[in-house]
Amino acid sequence: MVQIREQLTIEPMREADVPAVQIIERDIFSTPWPRNAYYRELASRNSAHYIVLRKDEEIVGYAGMWRMYDEAHVTTIGVRHDVQHSGYGRVLFAALVQAAYDMGAKWVTLEVRTSNDNAMRMYEAFGFKVIGRRKGYYTDNGEDAIVMWSDSIYSPRFRRAFEENLNRIQTEVQGLRPELTHEA
Numbered sequence: 001m002v003q004i005r006e007q008l009t010i011e012p013m014r015e016a017d018v019p020a021v022q023i024i025e026r027d028i029f030s031t032p033w034p035r036n037a038y039y040r041e042l043a044s045r046n047s048a049h050y051i052v053l054r055k056d057e058e059i060v061g062y063a064g065m066w067r068m069y070d071e072a073h074v075t076t077i078g079v080r081h082d083v084q085h086s087g088y089g090r091v092l093f094a095a096l097v098q099a100a101y102d103m104g105a106k107w108v109t110l111e112v113r114t115s116n117d118n119a120m121r122m123y124e125a126f127g128f129k130v131i132g133r134r135k136g137y138y139t140d141n142g143e144d145a146i147v148m149w150s151d152s153i154y155s156p157r158f159r160r161a162f163e164e165n166l167n168r169i170q171t172e173v174q175g176l177r178p179e180l181t182h183e184a
């Protein structure tokens with residue numbers, strides 16, 4: 001585990017960030033999104049929440065979520081390949097969970113490739129559970145998707161897992177406001 005001592009900032013993704021996000025994405029995903037998909041998402045301000053994580057000004061990761069009624073759906077999350085497993089994914093995912101509280105969602109769902117053990121381990125550490133499988137969901141190789149969900153994000157179990165992840169973040173992160181979760 002690499003110690004993080006840099007200046008970390010979570011910010012809303014802006015159109016100007018999309019090229020940097022796409023460079024990361026093309027390197028880590030087999031089916032990257034076209035640029036217009038990002039612009040469309042960023043224009044949907046009422047339902048969509050997209051963020052970037054900057055380390056000393058440079059984007060090292062990004063993530064996105066859609067709100068549909070009571071559900072917040074994680075659409076994407078990625079960390080630059082050379083700095084993966086340094087704690088940045090946890091910071092990004094914590095920021096998404098925070099956003100789910102802020103948006104008034106009751107639970108969070110996501111899909112993950114069956115082969116993606118690393119991501120699944122991270123989601124499980126946040127209290128996510130497997131609830132199903134979508135056969136052949138990923139069109140590039142026909143891989144199944146594992147569907148995970150959070151249960152109520154207000155349940156003591158989920159809050160505890162969230163707190164534990166926040167406690168594991170060694171550096172203060174600008175833009176991550178964990179104190180808000182205590183209010184609802």
Ligand SMILES: CC(C)(COP(=O)(O)OP(=O)(O)OC[C@H]1O[C@@H](n2cnc3c(N)ncnc32)[C@H](O)[C@@H]1OP(=O)(O)O)[C@@H](O)C(=O)NCCC(=O)NCCS
Nearest residue numbers: 028077078079084085086087088089090112118119121122
């Ligand atoms: C999945 C991803 C976002 C996680 O971000 P990350 O910065 O690498 O993860 P973190 O360092 O914050 O680790 C959080 C947890 O994830 C799991 N994990 C992440 N990378 C791992 C690795 N290489 N080996 C084992 N576990 C790993 C671990 O449970 C880890 O907790 P730990 O520190 O107790 O071991 C990142 O690895 C990534 O971008 N992967 C490629 C894209 C992708 O798969 N996105 C998710 C699609 S659903």
